[in-house]
Amino acid sequence: MKISKIMVIGAGQMGSGIAQVCAQAGYQVLLNDLKPEFVERGLIGINKILTRNVDKGRISQQQKQVVLSSITPSTDLNDASDVDLVIEAAVENMEIKTKIFAQLDEIAPAHAILASNTSSLPITEIAAATKRPEKVIGMHFMNPVPVMKLVEIIRGLATADEVYQDIEDMTKTLSKVPVEVNDFPGFVANRVLMPMINEAIYTLYEGVATKEAIDEVMKLGMNHPMGPLTLADFIGLDTCLYIMETLHEGFGDDKYRPCPLLRKYVKAGWLGKKTGRGFYTYE
Secondary structure, three states, rough: OOEEEEEOOOOHHHHHHHHHHHHHHEEEHHHHEOOOOHHHHHHHHHHHHHHHHHHHHOHHHHHHHHHHHEEEEEEHHHHHHHEEEEOOOOOOOOOHHHHHHHHHHHHHHOOOEEOOOOOOHHHHHHHHHHHHHHEEEEEOOOOOOOOOOOEEEOOOOOOOOOHHHHHHHHHOOOOOOEEOOOOOOOOHHHHHHHHEEEEHHHHHOOOOOOOOHHHHHHHHHHHHOOHHHHHHHHHHHHHHHHHHHHHHHHHHHHHHOOOHHHHHHHHOOOHHHOOOOOEEOOO
């Protein structure tokens, strides 16, 4: 199937990044969110990144304008009535995602593929909210989307082979590397990453070392570009908690039990960089 028009649902950091890379690859993109101001904030973020790329000589002013003109703002899911692909990047919550997919199933044309950028939730369960489970698939982009090469492609139980192939091929047009992953909680990236972050939080909670020392050990000792506590702040502590809860519930194994300190910070509203405070304080 030829994919030419894409709707991205959710204009936050992930959604706007996905919209940007799709527009850069020559697709017509609808960037959808609940309110005009949410979409506008996403477009401002895209413009800022593209302007920086112009300043650094990576793209021309004309290329920037072409990308921006390829993205159309949307606040109505009914705009999905003529798209070939929907990539949902809404909040990481099963109830919200299944509601969106049930609506899309009624609106999107019969040939359209429905993809979720979920970082941990089962694609099979999301697909069950539709009458086209064979056309539902996971596309888990990494943050920041314009920079990171990996996209985990997750088949649901019913995902058709040709749908998988269409999405793998389309991912390559974005200059990304698709990696096939089976439908287990957390997939690969977060099943490995989140327990490491959770263990780093336990290390802080138990007083083994300061947050700065824990991050320094992982940066210098393991050659990680940033420490796990800094990374947790960038991801969002609420997102980290939600993924750990998904892993804990999905596997029923206490090795995935979220650290009490993580729960405490989330309850306090200390969610990381986006709220100005997490393990570290941000201006």
